Amino acid sequence: MVGETVENKQIIFKGYIQGTPKETDMELRVGKKMKMEAPKGSGSFLVKNLYLSCDPYMRGRMRDFHGSYIPPFLPGSVIEGFGVSKVINSDNPNLKPGDIVSGFTGWEEYTLIHKPEQLRKVEPDNMPLSYFIGLLGMPGFTAYVGFYEVCAPKKNEYVFVSAASGAVGQLVGQLAKLHGCYVVGSAGSSQKVDLLKHKLGFDEAFNYKEEPDLDAALKRYFPQGIDIYFENVGGSMLEAVLVNMRIHGRIAVCGMVSQQGMSDEKGIKNLFNLISKRVRMQGFLQHDYLHLFPSFLEKVGGLYKEGKITYLEDINEGLESGPSAFAGLFSGKNIGKQVICVAHE
Amino acid sequence: MVGETVENKQIIFKGYIQGTPKETDMELRVGKKMKMEAPKGSGSFLVKNLYLSCDPYMRGRMRDFHGSYIPPFLPGSVIEGFGVSKVINSDNPNLKPGDIVSGFTGWEEYTLIHKPEQLRKVEPDNMPLSYFIGLLGMPGFTAYVGFYEVCAPKKNEYVFVSAASGAVGQLVGQLAKLHGCYVVGSAGSSQKVDLLKHKLGFDEAFNYKEEPDLDAALKRYFPQGIDIYFENVGGSMLEAVLVNMRIHGRIAVCGMVSQQGMSDEKGIKNLFNLISKRVRMQGFLQHDYLHLFPSFLEKVGGLYKEGKITYLEDINEGLESGPSAFAGLFSGKNIGKQVICVAHE
Numbered sequence: 001m002v003g004e005t006v007e008n009k010q011i012i013f014k015g016y017i018q019g020t021p022k023e024t025d026m027e028l029r030v031g032k033k034m035k036m037e038a039p040k041g042s043g044s045f046l047v048k049n050l051y052l053s054c055d056p057y058m059r060g061r062m063r064d065f066h067g068s069y070i071p072p073f074l075p076g077s078v079i080e081g082f083g084v085s086k087v088i089n090s091d092n093p094n095l096k097p098g099d100i101v102s103g104f105t106g107w108e109e110y111t112l113i114h115k116p117e118q119l120r121k122v123e124p125d126n127m128p129l130s131y132f133i134g135l136l137g138m139p140g141f142t143a144y145v146g147f148y149e150v151c152a153p154k155k156n157e158y159v160f161v162s163a164a165s166g167a168v169g170q171l172v173g174q175l176a177k178l179h180g181c182y183v184v185g186s187a188g189s190s191q192k193v194d195l196l197k198h199k200l201g202f203d204e205a206f207n208y209k210e211e212p213d214l215d216a217a218l219k220r221y222f223p224q225g226i227d228i229y230f231e232n233v234g235g236s237m238l239e240a241v242l243v244n245m246r247i248h249g250r251i252a253v254c255g256m257v258s259q260q261g262m263s264d265e266k267g268i269k270n271l272f273n274l275i276s277k278r279v280r281m282q283g284f285l286q287h288d289y290l291h292l293f294p295s296f297l298e299k300v301g302g303l304y305k306e307g308k309i310t311y312l313e314d315i316n317e318g319l320e321s322g323p324s325a326f327a328g329l330f331s332g333k334n335i336g337k338q339v340i341c342v343a344h345e
Numbered sequence: 346m347v348g349e350t351v352e353n354k355q356i357i358f359k360g361y362i363q364g365t366p367k368e369t370d371m372e373l374r375v376g377k378k379m380k381m382e383a384p385k386g387s388g389s390f391l392v393k394n395l396y397l398s399c400d401p402y403m404r405g406r407m408r409d410f411h412g413s414y415i416p417p418f419l420p421g422s423v424i425e426g427f428g429v430s431k432v433i434n435s436d437n438p439n440l441k442p443g444d445i446v447s448g449f450t451g452w453e454e455y456t457l458i459h460k461p462e463q464l465r466k467v468e469p470d471n472m473p474l475s476y477f478i479g480l481l482g483m484p485g486f487t488a489y490v491g492f493y494e495v496c497a498p499k500k501n502e503y504v505f506v507s508a509a510s511g512a513v514g515q516l517v518g519q520l521a522k523l524h525g526c527y528v529v530g531s532a533g534s535s536q537k538v539d540l541l542k543h544k545l546g547f548d549e550a551f552n553y554k555e556e557p558d559l560d561a562a563l564k565r566y567f568p569q570g571i572d573i574y575f576e577n578v579g580g581s582m583l584e585a586v587l588v589n590m591r592i593h594g595r596i597a598v599c600g601m602v603s604q605q606g607m608s609d610e611k612g613i614k615n616l617f618n619l620i621s622k623r624v625r626m627q628g629f630l631q632h633d634y635l636h637l638f639p640s641f642l643e644k645v646g647g648l649y650k651e652g653k654i655t656y657l658e659d660i661n662e663g664l665e666s667g668p669s670a671f672a673g674l675f676s677g678k679n680i681g682k683q684v685i686c687v688a689h690e
Contacts, residue, residue, distance in 0.1 A: 067588075068621045234616070243412075253619045267612020271579070274598045274628030276413045281626045283619030 001036055002089045002097075008034040010108035011322045015075040016064040020330045025062065026079060026323040034110060038091040044114050045092045047085035049105055050345060052319075053133035054326045054338035055081065055167070056255070069285060079107035079322070084132045085119070086345065092116050100124055102132040107322055109342060127301065128313075129345075134337040135304065135311040136297060138286060139167035142254060144296045145289040147175050150252040150282050151228045155180035158222055160241065163232035164205060165192040165312065167337035168254060171300070172230045173202050174309045181228070184221045186237065188332040195335070199310060214240035231255055235266060242270035242279075251281040312336025346381055347434045347442075353379040356452035356667045360420040361409040365675045370407065371424060371668040379455060383436040389459050390437045392430035394450055395690060397664075398478035399671045399683040400426065400512070401600070414630060424452035424667070429477045430464070431690065437461050445469055447477040452667055454687060472646065473658075474690075479682040480649065480656040481642060483631060484512035487599060488575075489641045490634040492520050495597040495627050496573045500525035503567055505586065508577035509550060510537040510657065512682035513599060516645070517575045518547050519654045526573070529566045531582065533677040540680070544655060559585035576600055580611060587615035587624075596626040657681025 008031040017025050038044045058081055061073045073079060083105035087095050094116070095101065103119030105111045113119060122132045134140060146168070147153060159176040161169045164185025173196070176183045184204040185196045196205035204221050211217040218226070218240055225246035231238055232255035241251070274281060303309045314334040316325040319342045328334055353376040362370050383389045403426055406418045418424060428450035432440050439461070440446065448464030450456045458464060467477045479485060491513070492498060504521040506514045509530025518541070521528045529549040530541045541550035549566050556562040563571070563585055570591035576583055577600035586596070619626060648654045659679040661670040664687045673679055 239612075253616075265614050265617075267584075267614045268616055269610050269612045271598075271613055272610075274626065275630065277628065278630055278633060279628050281619065281628075283622065283624050283626075285620065285623055288623060 004036050005033045006036060006110065007031065008108055008110050009319055010078045010106065011319060013062065013073040013075060013077060013079050016072070017062045021059055021062055021327050023323040023327045026326070028320050028323075031078075031108065034112075036088060036110070038089045038112065040091055042091050042114070043116065044112055045090035045095050045116065046088045046110060046112050047101060047105060047119075048088050048110055049083050049085045049108065049319075049342045051084040051130040051133055051315075052105070052107055052322065052340040052342060053082040053137065053139075054322075054329055054334070054340065055139070056329055058326070059330070080104060081107060082133045082138055084122070084129050084137075085111065095121065100129060100132075102137060107319065107340075109319065125301070127304065130313060130315065130339050130341070131304075131311065133339065134167055134313060135171065135309075136301060139337060140171050140300055140311075141289075141293060141296050142286040143168045143171035143175065144300060145286055145292060146230060146252045146254055146284060147172050147179075149289060149292070150284045151230065151250050153179050153181060153228055157181050157227035158224060158246070159183045159228045159230070160218070160222065160226045161185045161202075161230045161232070162208075162237050163187065163255065164196055164202065165200070165336060166232065166334075169230065169232055170196075170200050170312055170336065171309070173200055176228075177201050177203075178303070178308065192332075192335060195312065199312070208237065215243055218244045225249070228252070234268070238268055239270045242268075242273040245273055245277045245279050247277050249277055249279045251279060253281060253283040313339050315339045315341050317341050349381050350378045351381060351455065352376065354454050354664055355423045356664060358407065358418040358420060358422060358424050361417070362407045366404055366407055366672050368668040368672045371671070373665050373668075376423075376453065379457075381433060381455070383434045383457065385436055387436050387459070388461065389457055390435035390440050390461065391433045391455060391457050392446060392450060392464075393433050393455055394428050394430045394453065394664075394687045396429040396475040396478055396660075397450070397452055397667065397685040397687060398427040398482065398484075399667075399674055399679070399685065400483070401674055403671065404675070425449060426452060427478045427483055429467070429474050429482075430456065440466065445474065445477075447482060452664065452685075454664060470646070472649065475658060475660065475684050475686070476649075476656065478684065479512055479658060480516065480654075481646060484682060485516050485645055485656075486634075486638060486641050487631040488513045488516035488520065489645060490631055490637060491575060491597045491599050491629060492517050492524075494634060494637070495629045496575065496595050498524050498526060498573055502526050502572035503569060503591070504528045504573045504575070505563070505567065505571045506530045506547075506575045506577070507553075507582050508532065508600065509541055509547065510545070510681060511577065511679075514575065514577055515541075515545050515657055515681065516654070518545055521573075522546050522548075523648070523653065537677075537680060540657065544657070553582065560588055563589045570594070573597070579613070583613055584615050587613075587618040590618055590622045590624050592622050594622055594624045596624060598626060598628040658684050660684045660686050662686050 010031045012029045038046045087099040101119040159181045163169045165187045185202045186208045193205045196202040229241045229251045355376045383391045432444040446464040504526045508514045510532045530547045531553045538550040541547040574586045574596045
């Protein structure tokens with residue numbers, strides 16, 4: 001196959017959006033013919049994309065908003081995101097054909113990687129390859145640094161996780177349980193609530209859509225208040241949590257990023273509780289903690305192999321399923337980490 | 346005088362309020378006859394109140410809101426607050442007549458103190474007595490722990506202080522300058538702006554009432570962004586600051602407490618900047634740091650005696666001036682720390 005010329009199927013970002021992403025904001029295109037070769041002297045390498053990741057932060061890249069830590073997508077260009085890929089041809093001395101890499105790639109069948117530093121080689125070690133964009137990738141690492149580094153948890157503390165069955169939340173809850181905390185999660189369907197309680201080991205879980213009064217719901221699950229809130233959603237849930245925080249509580253702010261640049265953003269009330277309860281509210285991004293990545297892989301990979309944690313994935317087959325899978329994130333269609341399988345190997 | 350019976354003038358809290366405190370929410374009452382004596386065996390002591398403190402947090406005690414760190418005032422009772430007082434008669438072994446104490450007392454001429462732990466003896470050491478409810482009291486200590494402990498400042502950082510000429514802000518700005526930071530303050534009149542720039546040593550200052558676009562004002566004064574925001578006001582200023590924070594910035598949340606329990610509270614937008622800029626927003630109360638009080642007194646008292654810091658006070662004469670002085674806080678009438686002088690000694 002190396003040296004051949006192929007048609008490369010791609011998912012194209014059509015143009016800047018407002019509001020929630022829709023399937024029609026992206027389209028499948030059969031790209032230009034592409035030569036299956038990394039040009040000599042370029043240091044680049046050619047990969048076949050196997051699994052692509054649908055992550056909420058990508059919504060921020062669909063707006064014409066340049067104030068963020070990552071620039072917007074370019075209209076008419078291939079969507080970019082995390083993926084797990086196999087090296088087909090390499091002009092890079094550190095990679096050879098057959099190597100598995102994870103990092104930034106394109107939503108397409110094949111990608112010529114010009115910035116090798118955007119991906120790292122992974123050792124599958126009998127774990128599912130898709131885990132390297134989930135449990136053992138950015139979402140898992142976000143959970144790991146957010147919980148241990150930002151939340152500074154102590155045994156027996158009361159922990160609340162929103163979007164708890166999602167790519168990040170499900171690991172936060174399990175790490176918190178292993179740490180000796182009491183953990184409650186919220187999610188948007190009874191099926192997810194059931195998974196949280198019976199498969200992921202949360203102490204309690206509730207469907208926020210069935211709670212007309214979130215404050216009352218939190219008081220029911222946390223009569224003593226909340227020490228740690230792993231914030232994935234913003235809005236009225238955050239407002240209700242603020243009222244229920246305990247003294248010296250901590251809020252790790254991980255979600256809300258999808259709201260940036262939205263003109264109809266709703267303000268957050270109840271922030272005065274930060275003072276009366278002396279709460280620390282800390283925004284974070286996993287890429288500030290990359291020095292901890294090796295210890296994360298060792299710890300979380302180890303816990304998985306020991307059967308102490310589990311990880312839910314929602315895998316859609318085929319590159320063409322990408323747009324609907326991505327749009328589905330924002331209505332909570334996915335159960336667990338949303339993955340697109342482009343090719344099995 | 347000890348053993349005599351006197352009429353005790355008092356300022357009474359009339360009843361729970363909504364909105365901004367008004368002078369008429371309090372009234373002067375000539376209290377019951379009071380014996381100038383601390384009852385034997387009570388451990389109490391009798392003080393003559395010299396200086397009383399008007400602090401914004403007291404507004405929170407005027408509402409029927411019990412979710413805070415301090416309970417509401419009791420309608421029909423004497424207002425309580427920080428004061429500097431002289432011991433007249435004592436049944437407490439640690440205090441003798443003539444001692445000067447500072448801490449919680451009543452808005453009245455004389456107070457029988459039943460909870461000795463609410464006040465501490467102070468050594469005036471040639472400093473103005475009123476400073477023990479200002480520069481060397483709760484507001485000064487709030488500035489000290491808020492700046493050094495919560496903001497974790499580094500030399501050359503960009504610091505913004507709102508309500509910068511107030512009891513807390515004026516010291517924050519001066520400590521930040523001494524720490525080698527670039528400091529800008531906002532205040533609500535040209536006179537205050539002038540004091541900030543020419544008497545308190547701020548690098549720059551602006552009148553927020555003359556800025557139709559706070560975001561634009563902040564971009565003018567902080568083209569590089571803000572590392573540290575000492576937050577005293579909440580609302581639209583906080584929203585504008587959030588947009589202008591630098592990566593790994595810190596917001597010490599000290600104000601806004603006056604908004605708690607308000608039904609018409611406005612939500613705060615732009616919180617997603619906490620994530621993209623990885624900002625730590627930390628509420629705090631000075632009383633969590635009381636172990637640092639001795640080092641605070643030594644450091645700030647020392648800086649004052651060396652002439653390295655100054656402190657602006659707005660002293661109203663007479664207990665009867667209390668209600669209008671307190672109400673004036675909320676329209677920014679005071680210039681510097683608002684004090685009521687009940688008696689000079």
